[in-house]
Amino acid sequence: xxxxxxxxxxxxxxxxxxxxxxxxxxxxxxxxxxxxxxxxxxxxxxxxxxxxxxxxxxxxxxxxxxxxxxxxxxxxxxxxxxxxxxxxxxxxxxxxxxxxxxxxxxxxxxxxxxxxxxxxxxxxxxxxxxxxxxxxxxxxxxxxxxxxxxxxxxxx
Amino acid sequence: xxxxxxxxxxxxxxxxxxxxxxxxxxxxxxxxxxxxxxxxxxxxxxxxxxxxxxxxxxxxxxxxxxxxxxxxxxxxxxxxxxxxxxxxxxxxxxxxxxxxxxxxxxxxxxxxxxxxxxxxxxxxxxxxxxxxxxxxxxxxxxxxxxxxxxxxxxxxxxxxxxxxxxxxxxxxxxxxxxxxxxxxxxxxxxxxxxxxxxxxxxxxxxxxxxxxxxxxxxxxxxxxxxxxxxxxxxxxxxxxx
Numbered sequence: 001x002x003x004x005x006x007x008x009x010x011x012x013x014x015x016x017x018x019x020x021x022x023x024x025x026x027x028x029x030x031x032x033x034x035x036x037x038x039x040x041x042x043x044x045x046x047x048x049x050x051x052x053x054x055x056x057x058x059x060x061x062x063x064x065x066x067x068x069x070x071x072x073x074x075x076x077x078x079x080x081x082x083x084x085x086x087x088x089x090x091x092x093x094x095x096x097x098x099x100x101x102x103x104x105x106x107x108x109x110x111x112x113x114x115x116x117x118x119x120x121x122x123x124x125x126x127x128x129x130x131x132x133x134x135x136x137x138x139x140x141x142x143x144x145x146x147x148x149x150x151x152x153x154x155x156x
Numbered sequence: 157x158x159x160x161x162x163x164x165x166x167x168x169x170x171x172x173x174x175x176x177x178x179x180x181x182x183x184x185x186x187x188x189x190x191x192x193x194x195x196x197x198x199x200x201x202x203x204x205x206x207x208x209x210x211x212x213x214x215x216x217x218x219x220x221x222x223x224x225x226x227x228x229x230x231x232x233x234x235x236x237x238x239x240x241x242x243x244x245x246x247x248x249x250x251x252x253x254x255x256x257x258x259x260x261x262x263x264x265x266x267x268x269x270x271x272x273x274x275x276x277x278x279x280x281x282x283x284x285x286x287x288x289x290x291x292x293x294x295x296x297x298x299x300x301x302x303x304x305x306x307x308x309x310x311x312x313x314x315x316x317x318x319x320x321x322x323x324x325x326x327x328x329x330x331x332x333x334x335x336x337x338x339x340x341x342x343x344x345x346x347x348x349x350x351x352x353x354x355x356x357x358x359x360x361x362x363x364x365x366x367x368x369x370x371x372x373x374x375x376x377x378x379x380x381x382x383x384x385x386x387x388x389x390x391x392x393x394x395x396x397x
Contacts, residue, residue, distance in 0.1 A: 004177050011206035042172040078167050079174045087349045091360045099208035133162050
C-alpha cells in the first residue's frame with residue numbers, strides 16, 4: 001500500500017515536469033528516503049529516474065527546458081491503451097498533463113512539431129536520453145552501491 | 157547498452173510507473189469539473205492527473221465530462237456569436253441578438269461609445285500593428301495585410317452602424333507578434349470538422365483565438381454564405397519559417 005501511494009506521489013511530480021514547472025530536488029529526495037531496503041527494482045528504478053529527471057531539469061537553462069518536456073511528452077504518450085480522439089490536433093497538447101498524454105502514442109516528429117521545433121531533429125531525443133542514462137547510473141551507484149547493469153543482470 | 161535499448165528501458169520504466177493502481181478513494185465529479193475548468197491549485201491538479209493516469213474508471217468519467225463541456229462550449233459560441241455577425245455583415249440581419257451580443261448591448265449601449273471604441277480599435281490596429289508591419293515585412297505581405305485590414309475595417313464600420321461593438325473591440329487583442337508568426341499571403345487549406353467555428357479554428361490551428369477576425373476575412377466569401385460546416389475548406393495562413 002505504501003509503495004502504491006509513493007508511486008502516485010511520483011506521478012504527481014512527473015505531471016509537474018511534463019508541464020514544465022520547476023520541481024525541487026527536495027520533493028523527490030523525500031521519496032528516495034522512503035525507499036525501503038527491500039523495495040522492488042521497478043520502484044527503485046522509477047524513483048531514481050524521476051530524481052535524475054528533476055536534477056536534469058534544473059541543470060538545463062530555462063530556454064532549453066522544452067527539451068526535457070518534449071522527451072517526457074514522448075515517453076508518457078507511449079503508455080496506456082490507444083486513445084487518440086478522432087480529430088485530435090497537436091495544438092490540443094498546449095498545457096497538457098500526465099493523463100492528457102496517456103494513450104496518444106505520439107511520434108517524435110509530432111512532439112517536435114507541437115513544440116514548434118524541427119520535426120526531423122532527433123538529436124534532442126538522443127541527447128536527453130543519453131544524459132538521463134548517465135544521470136540514472138550515477139544516482140543508482142550512489143544509492144545502492146552497484147552499477148545498474150550489474151543489478152539488472154542479477155535480477156535476470 | 158545501445159541507444160535503442162536505452163530508449164526501451166525508459167519506456168518500460170514509464171510503463172511500470174503508470175500501471176493501474178487499486179485506489180481506496182476516488183475524485184468526485186465536482187473535483188473533475190474543477191480540474192477541467194482549471195479551478196484547482198497546481199499541486200491538486202498534478203495529484204488528480206496522477207490518479208487519472210492509474211484509474212481507468214475515473215479517467216473515463218473525466219473524458220466524458222470533458223466531451224460534454226466541449227460540445228456545450230462550441231454550441232454556445234456558434235449560436236451566440238458567429239451567425240449573428242454573419243447575418244449583420246451579409247446585410248440580412250434580424251433584430252434577434254445572441255446572448256453574447258445581448259450582454260454587450262447592455263455594456264455598450266450608446267452609439268457614441270461604440271463609435272469611440274471602434275475608432276480607438278482601428279487606430280490601435282493601424283498604429284500599433286500595421287505601421288511596424290509595413291516596415292518589417294516584405295512588400296507583398298504588407299500589401300496583403302493592408303487589404304485584410306481594409307476588409308476588417310469595413311466589417312468594423314458595418315458593426316458600428318448596427319450598434320454592435322463586440323467584434324471590432326476583439327481586434328485590439330491582435331498583436332504584431334501574432335501577425336508576424338504567419339505568412340498571410342501564402343495560405344494553406346484546412347478541412348473543417350464537426351464542431352468547428354471561426355473561434356475554434358483560430359484557436360486550434362493558429363493557436364490564438366483572437367486571430368479569428370483575420371481568418372474570417374481571409375474566407376469572407378465563404379463566411380457570408382453560411383456557418384462553418386464539416387468538410388468546408390478553410391484558407392489559413394502558413395507558418396512563417
